[in-house]
Amino acid sequence: xxxxxxxxxxxxxxxxxxxxxxxxxxxxxxxxxxxxxxxxxxxxxxxxxxxxxxxxxxxxxxxxxxxxxxxxxxxxxxxxxxxxxxxxxxxxxxxxxxxxxxxxxxxxxxxxxxxxxxxxxxxxxxxxxxxxxxxxxxxxxxxxxxxxxxxxxxxxxxxxxxxxxxxxxxxxxxxxxxxxxxxxxxxxxxxxxxxxxxxxxxxxxxxxxxxxxxxxxxxxxxxxxxxxxxxxxxxxxxxxxxxxxxxxxxxxxxxxxxxxxxxxxxxxxxxxxxxxxxxxxxxxxxxxxxxxxxxxxxxxxxxxxxxxxxxxxxxxxxxxxxxxxxxxxxxxxxxxxxxxxxxxxxxxxxxxxxxx
Amino acid sequence: xxxxxxxxxxxxxxxxxxxxxxxxxxxxxxxxxxxxxxxxxxxxxxxxxxxxxxxxxxxxxxxxxxxxxxxxxxxxxxxxxxxxxxxxxxxxxxxxxxxxxxxxxxxxxxxxxxxxxxxxxxxxxxxxxxxxxxxxxxxxxxxxxxxxxxxxxxxxxxxxxxxxxxxxxxxxxxxxxxxxxxxxxxxxxxxxxxxxxxxxxxxxxxxxxxxxxxxxxxxxxxxxxxxxxxxxxxxxxxxxxxxxxxxxxxxxxxxxxxxxxxxxxxxxxxxxxxxxxxxxxxxxxxxxxxxxxxxxxxxxxxxxxxxxxxxxxxxxxxxxxxxxxxxxxxxxxxxxxxxxxxxxxxxx
Ligand SMILES: Cc1ncc(C[n+]2csc(CCOP(=O)(O)OP(=O)(O)O)c2C)c(N)n1
Ligand code: SF4
Ligand SMILES: [Mg+2]
Numbered sequence: 001x002x003x004x005x006x007x008x009x010x011x012x013x014x015x016x017x018x019x020x021x022x023x024x025x026x027x028x029x030x031x032x033x034x035x036x037x038x039x040x041x042x043x044x045x046x047x048x049x050x051x052x053x054x055x056x057x058x059x060x061x062x063x064x065x066x067x068x069x070x071x072x073x074x075x076x077x078x079x080x081x082x083x084x085x086x087x088x089x090x091x092x093x094x095x096x097x098x099x100x101x102x103x104x105x106x107x108x109x110x111x112x113x114x115x116x117x118x119x120x121x122x123x124x125x126x127x128x129x130x131x132x133x134x135x136x137x138x139x140x141x142x143x144x145x146x147x148x149x150x151x152x153x154x155x156x157x158x159x160x161x162x163x164x165x166x167x168x169x170x171x172x173x174x175x176x177x178x179x180x181x182x183x184x185x186x187x188x189x190x191x192x193x194x195x196x197x198x199x200x201x202x203x204x205x206x207x208x209x210x211x212x213x214x215x216x217x218x219x220x221x222x223x224x225x226x227x228x229x230x231x232x233x234x235x236x237x238x239x240x241x242x243x244x245x246x247x248x249x250x251x252x253x254x255x256x257x258x259x260x261x262x263x264x265x266x267x268x269x270x271x272x273x274x275x276x277x278x279x280x281x282x283x284x285x286x287x288x289x290x291x292x293x294x295x296x297x298x299x300x301x302x303x304x305x306x307x308x309x310x311x312x313x314x315x316x317x318x319x320x321x322x323x324x325x326x327x328x329x330x331x332x333x334x335x336x337x338x339x340x341x342x343x344x345x346x347x348x349x350x351x352x353x354x355x356x
Numbered sequence: 357x358x359x360x361x362x363x364x365x366x367x368x369x370x371x372x373x374x375x376x377x378x379x380x381x382x383x384x385x386x387x388x389x390x391x392x393x394x395x396x397x398x399x400x401x402x403x404x405x406x407x408x409x410x411x412x413x414x415x416x417x418x419x420x421x422x423x424x425x426x427x428x429x430x431x432x433x434x435x436x437x438x439x440x441x442x443x444x445x446x447x448x449x450x451x452x453x454x455x456x457x458x459x460x461x462x463x464x465x466x467x468x469x470x471x472x473x474x475x476x477x478x479x480x481x482x483x484x485x486x487x488x489x490x491x492x493x494x495x496x497x498x499x500x501x502x503x504x505x506x507x508x509x510x511x512x513x514x515x516x517x518x519x520x521x522x523x524x525x526x527x528x529x530x531x532x533x534x535x536x537x538x539x540x541x542x543x544x545x546x547x548x549x550x551x552x553x554x555x556x557x558x559x560x561x562x563x564x565x566x567x568x569x570x571x572x573x574x575x576x577x578x579x580x581x582x583x584x585x586x587x588x589x590x591x592x593x594x595x596x597x598x599x600x601x602x603x604x605x606x607x608x609x610x611x612x613x614x615x616x617x618x619x620x621x622x623x624x625x626x627x628x629x630x631x632x633x634x635x636x637x638x639x640x641x642x643x644x645x646x647x648x649x650x651x652x653x654x655x656x657x658x659x660x661x662x663x664x665x666x667x668x669x670x671x672x673x674x675x676x677x678x679x680x681x682x683x684x685x686x687x688x689x690x691x692x693x694x695x696x697x698x699x700x701x702x703x704x
Pocket of ligand 1: 418419420461464
């Protein structure tokens with residue numbers, strides 16, 4: 001039976017972790033996502049699960065490494081400065097091929113920045129914030145409902161690819177209250193017996209969890225194996241939503257919170273007779289390049305709207321591959337654009353293009 | 357006492373606490389213990405004889421770490437847990453500055469525990485002021501590495517099961533060369549301890565009990581309130597016997613390696629008591645371990661004051677000596693010559 005609740009984004013996320021069978025959560029307080037740790041500290045023990053306040057985010061991600069290595073569904077969450085501290089661990093976890101879920105409730109940076117929402121962590125999330133050749137699936141929730149849904153999806157994808165999955169949310173979605181439905185969920189049966197540190201019976205070979213392969217020949221083979229997984233992700237895991245794209249001449253591209261604002265902006269602009277649609281990437285890696293390429297020929301202009309100084313726009317440009325001009329609109333420092341200001345910017349750009 | 361050698365000129369002498377205040381709006385909750393610490397630091401600063409422009413206050417992140425905004429000196433509001441590393445970098449580069457770290461129990465012992473022990477071990481001449489409120493204040497009330505076991509907070513609704521740090525014992529373990537404790541509610545003692553921390557040449561570790569009246573109110577009230585303070589607090593004074601109690605009728609004696617409380621009178625006199633010696637490394641270890649739960653039966657009073665002070669070579673001095681030795685042995689380096697190397701020829 002589907003349960004419907006009115007919840008804060010961060011709480012929906014935490015509740016979803018419990019319902020998704022998260023075995024262990026490790027976290028360190030940081031605004032605007034401390035509610036995740038607090039909710040789970042309250043609720044996880046009732047379900048016999050592990051929850052721990054770590055001494056830092058460096059500790060959190062490495063505790064996740066340990067728990068994931070034992071075959072547990074493990075998770076951590078933080079906000080931007082804390083996620084920066086986790087980058088080393090994420091790189092090692094990807095190298096060691098362990099599944100886990102990491103949630104970033106993005107605040108505005110760089111440095112300490114502010115606790116208001118931002119999307120400045122796009123590059124870090126999608127281009128490999130840690131060192132070495134690795135990728136992870138990045139899910140971008142745009143509602144409280146998706147804060148929950150992406151937890152189930154994220155854990156499943158992490159297990160499927162034995163790779164970390166990142167949810168890239170932001171301070172506004174984490175803090176806002178909306179209705180959320182929890183559908184019944186069954187944790188897939190995944191055989192982890194070949195690698196999890198669950199003891200060594202006679203029937204099983206010894207297994208080392210490591211990201212180290214000293215001989216370059218072996219390391220290259222390992223890299224190629226990882227790359228094959230990342231290619232599989234590119235092939236099978238692209239997710240997006242589109243609105244009014246059928247006859248669109250203009251297109252907003254936006255994810256998460258800015259996609260929410262663009263939806264409103266789209267309605268206002270369409271009311272003014274501008275034929276504009278919206279493409280909302282749900283996975284930021286893998287990115288919907290293909291869909292953008294398909295849409296490009298019909299478009300006069302694409303506007304990438306982000307809460308940063310222009311990061312995703314580079315992927316939008318890769319997608320349309322020069323076939324159509326790509327413009328940018330963004331606010332910084334925790335400021336949010338109004339739908340009207342986006343429409344105003346759009347109109348100015350259209351006017352400039354039309355030469356008046 | 358890095359800059360104390362500089363003659364105190366009249367201009368510095370004339371400074372008052374007001375000269376160390378800023379026009380920034382102080383953004384702590386009304387009633388927060390941080391206010392008292394700020395006031396005492398502002399009072400002590402004009403007395404240490406260091407020009408304002410030679411003082412740097414470096415903080416991490418937390419309520420306490422807002423401190424540099426309120427001090428009319430140089431300041432760095434830095435990264436959560438990293439103030440001690442940043443201070444080390446600054447002191448190594450500019451040893452002539454008077455460097456103060458202001459940090460919280462989370463900042464210095466949780467996320468920054470690593471850098472804190474390394475600063476102490478290296479013995480940079482830096483004063484660490486640890487505002488211990490046994491809670492994460494800024495993030496609105498989660499338990500910290502100094503919170504007591506069973507503490508119920510937002511992140512420990514069933515009671516914390518984490519064994520807390522004993523900060524002064526930790527500082528002793530890291531070979532801190534000055535280890536002391538004071539409290540926000542005793543301005544005189546706090547001022548005296550700030551002065552002592554400044555005077556000590558080497559890393560000074562000063563733990564300051566600080567009330568967070570919003571998320572952990574009364575955590576230290578047993579030590580700070582008039583009714584209980586005399587029985588619960590043991591003030592350490594160099595060369596004086598360890599005496600406490602409302603009637604000053606109790607003392608601490610060593611029974612082997614164990615401190616025990618004795619009543620004065622009935623044949624027991626001050627001469628029988630443990631006499632405090634800050635230079636005694638072994639006894640300092642025992643003193644820092646007098647860390648009983650004040651609610652437990654037959655608990656020992658908690659010591660406040662200087663547990664330990666020793667003269668140990670400062671890192672920046674050792675570094676300077678090493679540089680001078682290298683120059684003496686090999687001569688002053690010539691970068692240009694080094695870049696050109698030995699194999700240089702002219703093409704005609
Ligand atoms: C990397 C990182 N993680 C977490 C935080 C959030 N944070 C800021 S201050 C703080 C703890 C503050 O506690 P404490 O150091 O005891 O200082 P207080 O506020 O109690 O003075 C935390 C967890 C942060 N700013 N950066
Ligand atoms: S939360 Fe606590 S420590 Fe922070 S300013 Fe308020 S009273 Fe002080
Ligand atoms: Mg604190």
